[in-house]
Amino acid sequence: MKEFKKHVSAIIGITVTIASTINMFANFLIGKLNDLFGVFVGFSAILVFMIVVVFMSLILSQTIKKEVSE
16 A cells, blocks of 8 residues: 655645535535525435445545555
């Protein structure tokens, strides 16, 4: 498994910053959908985001397994 040898603090900082930015945007989008279309659509958007995250996690897991086995 490849690991970062240098600048680990900067890499973690950038990763957390990007994840927080995406989280803020997603929360804003869910709030707007809730305001415009109602509570059902807002909660449905949360479900859609959860499905997307699970799907992307599965893809990442398969990619990591391929790299480790090679």
